[in-house]
Amino acid sequence: MNETKEETSITEYKEPSLLNTISYGSAGFWSMLAYGVFNAYLMFFYESVVGLNIIYVFLAMLIFTVWDAINDPLLGHLTDRITKYTRKIGKRFIWIVIGIIPANFVLALVFMPPAGNPATDPMPFFWWIVFTTVLFDSLYTICFVNVEGLFVDKFRTDKARRKARGWGTPLSMLALPVANIVPPIILGLFGGIDNQAAYLPMIMLIVFTIVPISLIMLPGMRENKEMIERYYISKEKPQSFVAALKSTLKQKSFVYYIILFFGFQLVTGSLTASIPYAVNFVLPGPPFGVEVNMILLFALFLNGALVSVPFWIWVAKKVKNNKKTALIGGVCLIVGGFLTTFYVGIWDSMIYQFILGFTMGNFWTLMTIYFSDVLDERVLLTKSPNRGTTVGISAFLSRFARAAQIAIFTIVHVITGFVEGASTQSPAAQIGIRLHMSLIPAIILIFCLLIYWKFYPITPQIWMENKKKLQELGFA
Numbered sequence: 115m116n117e118t119k120e121e122t123s124i125t126e127y128k129e130p131s132l133l134n135t136i137s138y139g140s141a142g143f144w145s146m147l148a149y150g151v152f153n154a155y156l157m158f159f160y161e162s163v164v165g166l167n168i169i170y171v172f173l174a175m176l177i178f179t180v181w182d183a184i185n186d187p188l189l190g191h192l193t194d195r196i197t198k199y200t201r202k203i204g205k206r207f208i209w210i211v212i213g214i215i216p217a218n219f220v221l222a223l224v225f226m227p228p229a230g231n232p233a234t235d236p237m238p239f240f241w242w243i244v245f246t247t248v249l250f251d252s253l254y255t256i257c258f259v260n261v262e263g264l265f266v267d268k269f270r271t272d273k274a275r276r277k278a279r280g281w282g283t284p285l286s287m288l289a290l291p292v293a294n295i296v297p298p299i300i301l302g303l304f305g306g307i308d309n310q311a312a313y314l315p316m317i318m319l320i321v322f323t324i325v326p327i328s329l330i331m332l333p334g335m336r337e338n339k340e341m342i343e344r345y346y347i348s349k350e351k352p353q354s355f356v357a358a359l360k361s362t363l364k365q366k367s368f369v370y371y372i373i374l375f376f377g378f379q380l381v382t383g384s385l386t387a388s389i390p391y392a393v394n395f396v397l398p399g400p401p402f403g404v405e406v407n408m409i410l411l412f413a414l415f416l417n418g419a420l421v422s423v424p425f426w427i428w429v430a431k432k433v434k435n436n437k438k439t440a441l442i443g444g445v446c447l448i449v450g451g452f453l454t455t456f457y458v459g460i461w462d463s464m465i466y467q468f469i470l471g472f473t474m475g476n477f478w479t480l481m482t483i484y485f486s487d488v489l490d491e492r493v494l495l496t497k498s499p500n501r502g503t504t505v506g507i508s509a510f511l512s513r514f515a516r517a518a519q520i521a522i523f524t525i526v527h528v529i530t531g532f533v534e535g536a537s538t539q540s541p542a543a544q545i546g547i548r549l550h551m552s553l554i555p556a557i558i559l560i561f562c563l564l565i566y567w568k569f570y571p572i573t574p575q576i577w578m579e580n581k582k583k584l585q586e587l588g589f590a
Contacts, residue, residue, distance in 0.1 A: 129274045130334075132281075137334030138268065139282030141261050143289040144214070144327045145254075148221055150293030151320050152250070153383055153516070155313075156243075157523060158390040159225060163310050165535035166232040166239045172524040174243035179517040181248050187359060187507040189252070190259040196345055204337035205345055206260035213257030214328045218321055220250045225317040260335075262508075265482060266489045267341050275483050280427055283479045287420045292323060294386070294412030302405035307394060308537070347587075362504050365495060367488045370570040372508060374440060375485075377562030378477045379515030381451055381555040385415075385470065387519060388551035395539040396547050397460055407460055414464040418471025419478060426479045435574050436484055437566075443476025444563040450474070451556030455548050470552070487572050487580075494583050519555070526550045 130138070160166045193209045224246040228238045269275045297316050304312035362368055393407040426443065433439050450466075450473035457463040485508070492504050526532075530546030532539060539547075572580075 128340075129271075129277070130268060134334050135278055135281050136285070137331055138261075138264075139278065139285045140327055140331040140334070141258070142282045142286030144324050144331060145258060146286040146289035147293045147320065147327070148217070148254075148324055150289060150386065151297060151317070152221065152224065154294065154386045155297065155390065156224065156247075157387055157520065159310075159313060160227070160239065160243060161527075161534050162391070162394070163308055163313070163535075164227055164232055164239060166236055167534055168524050168527050168532070170232075170236050170240045171243065172520050174240050174247070175517060175520045177244050178247045178251065179513050182251065182513040185248075185252055186255050186259065186513070189255050190263070190504070190507065191359075193256065193260055194263065200345060201342055204342055206264050207332075207335050207337055209260045210257050210335045211332065213253045213255070213260075214331070217250060217253035217257060218325045218328055220246065220253060221324075222317050222321050224250060225313045262482075262485075264335065264337070266486050267337075267344065269486075272483070275486055276427060276430065279479055279482055280423070282482075283423050283475075284420065286478065287416065287423070290412065290416040290419065292320070294389075294416065295409045296320075298405040298408040298412075307390065307404055307408070359507065361495065362492070362507050365488070365492060365504075367491050367570060367572050368504065368508075370566050371484060371488050372512070373562050374444065374566040374570075375481065375508070375512055376515050376518075377444070377555075377559035378447070378474075378481070379512050380518055381447060381552065381559055382474060382477075383516055383519045384522065384550055384555040385454070385552055387523070388547060391547045392457075392463075392551060396544045397457075397463065410460060410464055411467045415467040415471040418468035418473075419475045420471075422472040422475025423479050425472075426476045429476075430480055430483070436480070436487055436577070437570055437572060439476070439480060440484055441563065441567055443473065443480070444559065444566070446473040446476065448556050448559055448563070451552040451559065454551065455553040455556075457548075487577060490580050490584060491572065494580060494587070497587060518558075519550075522550050522554055526554075 129135075157168075157171055160171050161168050193206070196205060199208070224243075227242050230238055232239045265275075265278070269278045296319065298307065300316040300319055301307045301309070301312045304315050306312065389408060389411055393404050393411065397407055426439075429442065430436070430439050433442070447470075450470040454463075454466040454470050457466055489504060526546040526549055527543070530540070530542040532543040532546060
């Protein structure tokens with residue numbers, strides 16, 4: 115990738131200021147914190163704390179995923195349109211505001227189930243999961259489908275995008291101590307990880323944290339006049355939703371990127387959702403205790419991810435080939451996943467978590483850049499700067515990773531005899547936790563990586579050709 119040619123060819127572009135870039139990057143902190151708590155505790159909370167049968171949890175999440183089939187791409191398409199207010203307030207900023215403000219408070223509802231006995235009357239709990247997760251995700255989608263769509267227009271060169279991720283990734287990583295270390299502390303103070311009443315103060319503390327962050331991120335989401343005018347460059351008639359959906363799924367680079375992203379999301383989601391199970395049912399108790407063990411594992415995972423950020427940015431600059439860089443990261447993550455399966459005690463678990471965090475840093479740091487290559491090609495195919503449908507479809511398909519993770523947990527727990535609400539589990543159930551923590555997801559990632567390696571079409575040469583074509587069309 116010839117960055118010198120790219121930078122000198124774009125004479126009109128002025129990179130956002132450092133403060134504006136940081137403001138934009140703080141959205142990653144909000145997302146990582148809110149969804150970090152959501153993913154890490156949702157299943158454990160309803161299955162092991164509330165005592166709801168895992169089949170109901172699985173069915174609720176299945177309905178949630180089906181809703182995503184409509185929600186993510188459709189909202190992405192609808193919010194991507196130019197309106198009579200676009201020149202005054204921009205195309206994306208207003209949707210970001212509409213989504214982010216109420217989403218702060220809906221998150222709390224997820225962990226506030228109705229009163230009753232889930233063993234004898236499970237349906238109120240089942241429908242509560244469906245209602246709260248669907249509402250939260252809809253608001254999240256309205257906001258972040260536009261945050262993602264804004265990235266390519268706001269940071270138009272590969273240099274600017276790496277700089278934005280260089281700031282945005284550490285900000286996202288800073289959310290991990292709050293998402294993964296603070297909740298165990300609060301749960302411990304209010305009765306422990308298995309005490310349902312402790313989850314209310316925990317989630318309220320998270321909400322009080324993300325509300326000011328949502329305000330800090332808004333200045334970075336404002337579109338300047340130059341960005342707004344670029345929305346009007348295209349003379350092409352906007353595609354209908356069905357046409358945009360079909361053409362997006364025909365874009366090879368998008369399909370194979372999604373396959374890789376699916377594997378990464380599955381590994382990440384399975385790990386974070388498994389740690390509460392591992393420390394509660396598999397790891398020996400003393401010398402530290404359940405809550406402290408959770409803090410130590412999440413802390414080492416976080417440290418590994420944080421220290422990896424400059425390393426992976428250096429690798430991307432050195433390799434100058436986004437496809438090859440992604441492959442390197444994928445192989446490293448697979449190795450980290452296999453290692454994490456075979457922990458014995460807290461000390462070796464901490465080492466494995468650090469290694470896994472370091473290997474995951476590749477995708478956390480550079481995934482937006484990988485996706486930006488796909489979105490740039492999307493502009494060439496449609497001759498239009500509209501990317502909302504593509505971002506929405508990407509968000510929907512990524513949810514299949516969560517559905518797959520829930521399905522894996524459900525199947526493993528049923529086969530190994532996991533008992534809902536029990537304080538201890540059998541050796542077979544403990545082996546099951548090890549399997550769904552990282553081994554099964556790592557094996558699936560192998561297949562995703564092989565498909566990406568074989569078929570992903572954007573080589574460095576094609577990347578440079580796309581940049582030149584974007585400039586000719588006035589979109590670079």
